[in-house]
Amino acid sequence: MDMVLVNLIDGLVTGLLLFMLSSGLTLIFSMMGVLNFAHASFYMLGAYFAYQISTYVGFWPGLFIAPVLVGLIGAMIERYGLRRVHQYGHVPELIFTFGLALLMEEVVQFFWGKNQLPYESPKILDFTLFSIAGNAIPAYKMFIIFAAMGIFLALLYVLTKTRIGLIIQAALRHPRTVEALGHNVPFVFMGVFGVGTGLAGLAGVIAGPELGTFPGMAALLGSIVFVTIVIGGLGSLWGALLASLLIGWITTFAVAYNVAFADILEALGLSRPADLASSAWRDLWTLTMPQIGPILPYLLMIIVLVFRPYGLFGKRDL
């Protein structure tokens, strides 16, 4: 039971980190119809910027400066890159952001090299908050949980209670009308792209010390973030939250419980082949839960897309 609690916390951390990325991605997609393939690259950029800043002035200033820088870069890319490609259609836009992801990985390697950086959580949070059944829960994990929840609440507040939030919601549904009412929709787009990428940057700042700061960190998370928002339903913030937590927990629990498929197969009454090494089914018999953990999100996505093409919470078709 205690292990379940530990895994619940770990899964929650992963899920909330995912949500910081998927919320920005969802916001950008529902506003602009663009699936930003490079979203995780902005997350990586956040971690690298924060590392660089932390070497001068420590962790805490980086927590605020790095996301702003990332958001500014995002806004510039929207203004001078994406807006230009927009005229060719959605598929070229997707290709553009894909190219951006390639390029940003190279740029990061150009400046910081191929190795993992010694970017670490601040000393002040470097202690064990409490332990469950001998498993230490570091304070930094709790910090991640509270930070992510704070961001979610702030986002919810801005979107539902403020004027700019109302304009964004209206622009989601009726971009033409909002433009006709005198709002500068291109400017709103740039802002949303900036904020969305800034959020990804913030996730990077926070996740960098926990998951490692290295050039592959974007690729590691990039596809999963995509999968998350597709499962949740493109354009749905609640869907993104649910899917993020779902994937966080599924992957954590899959790795934590070493269930062998052989046991399941035997429980089903099948007998183990005598000569396992040469059996065509050997992979099925040697399979374990931690092995299939990484592919579960993709399986889930394909199942969702086949049976519910608009995702769990999505209202509209892609």
Next chain:
Amino acid sequence: MTDRAEHPAARRRYGGLTLGAVAPWVIGALLLAVMPYVFASNSAITIMNQMAITIVFALSYNMLLGQGGMLSFGHAVYMGVGGFGAMHVMNWMEQGVIALPLPVLPLIAGLFGLGFAAAIGIFSTRRAGTVFAMISLGIGELVASSSVIVVAFFGGEEGVSGDRTYGLPVFGHDFGSQTEIYYLIAGWLLISALLMYLFSRTPVGRMANAVRDNPERAEFLGYSARWVRYYSFCASGFFAGIAGGLFAVNYEILTAENLDLNTSGTILLITFLGGTGFFFGPIIGAIVFTLLQTVLSLHTDLWQLYVGALFVLTVMFFPGGLAGVIMMHVPPWRYGKVRALIRPYLAAVLPAAVGLLGLASFLEVLFHLRNAARGEEGMTLLWVHFSSHDPLVWGVIIVVTVAAFWLARRNAPALRAAWDFANTPPGADEARP
């Protein structure tokens, strides 16, 4: 109906094999035949083999992206499945389970690719656009991560390897040498390219274009957009499988790397660089990319940075790719006005090229300054040896770069004017005062 003889259309000839249609293929075949004599070194043949395999793969990718309007992030899977299938058959040939000549192997690989595409396409081709792209990404990641689980087929971490020389000899050849393999690959390249070209000329190939442009309208012409996409998808999987078979024959090993997002992304990059709008685009893309990869990676650690930047700039400024840029010059050429472009091109493009070279030099020196070991100040760039810590070097690079870009910018309006002139049909401009 109106009388045929009066009909203006009746004078048109349809379907005859014209010189213009046959010539490129004959020239292509001749080129493929003589290449090993022109570039006889082992390394050149290795590069040409790689190039030919990439061409087949890129052409199959463009059946989706260019002709069918389907953006795939998981095309490597079909090449990989074909390749792994071929490796297993190759191993059976070695174990004496079956006896086949080696040149048949790519066909078997193609059938593996076709089978897999036929299964996946059932649900992935229901939609084009973003849904298709997402499903292809999901399938791609799924298969790539399954490679360590389904060891029986994908061989786990070390992949599947074999020996190609156990096939039935063909006219005394056992395909041990690179040159023999070259001709095997070249033959398959020619056959596959021709078949893919002809496919685009069939009813379903034409409808693939229609569905790409406007799926809804196509439905109101009696065609189900989904099934048109499905047939293109299967055909594309077949030719990707052939590319995988050629890969197996050439390298005698396939690993998880053949399946992953990196490989899928690279083929997207190659195809887009070459140009998706014309049949020969991916061919150019594959040739240029393979050359860039071989030449640049020899001389600089930053080659992937340059290729990435080139890709992003292509998407932004030349969405038609290299083929599009080439075809832009067809109207001026028809009007006989290409000569008017030569001088403005030299005046603008030459400085721009120098500027880009300067920019690249700047990056190279900066990279060296940041990453070279302490005390290692010397570096060689463009056959010049200097110290990356020397302010003079920095000054020269910056001055040359800025000056070159300034010159290019100054000459750009003249180029634009010349371009407009060259694209005006003769006669139209003379009417102007």
Next chain:
Amino acid sequence: MSPALQLENLSKSFGRTEIIRGLNLDIAAGERHAIIGPNGAGKSTLFNLITGRFAPSGGTVRLHGQSLRGLSPYQINRLGLSRSFQITNIFPRMSVFENVRCALLWSLGYKYSFWNMVSRSRALNEGADAILDQINLLARRDLPAGTLSYAEQRALEIGITIAGGADVIMLDEPTAGMSNTETDYIVGLIRKVTEGKTLMIVEHDMGVVFGLADRISVLVYGQIIASGPPAEVRANRRVQEAYLGAALEDM
């Protein structure tokens, strides 16, 4: 003989809004039938119901007596019903010739063939050129369709619609956004290419409607309030009150 097109108690709601409300209409073979009505009367929705773009909430559409329930647009098209669109709906990156040729493929029995070369078939290529000749676009044959002028694109749209040889042709506002000369030209074209076919047309331009149609139906709030020859409809009091009054005063 059953009517070419028969709508029985057809209805369609989006959420709670009922757009088409129990509509009955028979269109005889060879008839030129115009649907008129104020904006928002449900004319485009009606078109989309008949052609399978939307599924009806209730009622049936019959084509030559056969129910179209549950059929996809491509299946309905194969039964001999073809439509054009209010917003130009062509294949912009393909040549004009290619646009028409694609529209001919299914009717010539090519289906999903990947063993025939399209360039080899005389029937296909001559047929496409014959249609280009009819719509006077032979001179534009090899240009990308997206580069044509608006009126030319509308003509091409009609060409694509009739190419497959369907005997029921439905045109959705074929003259929308055109100048008077262009409108006259398109009307002449429509008359020429739909000779001997059943035509159903939605149109705002009363000149076009009264010049082209044998019968007119007036659609108001999802129901047909009058249906008959032009003179009869013009004289109908209810029609004048509901709709034509304003339009006739303009004329």
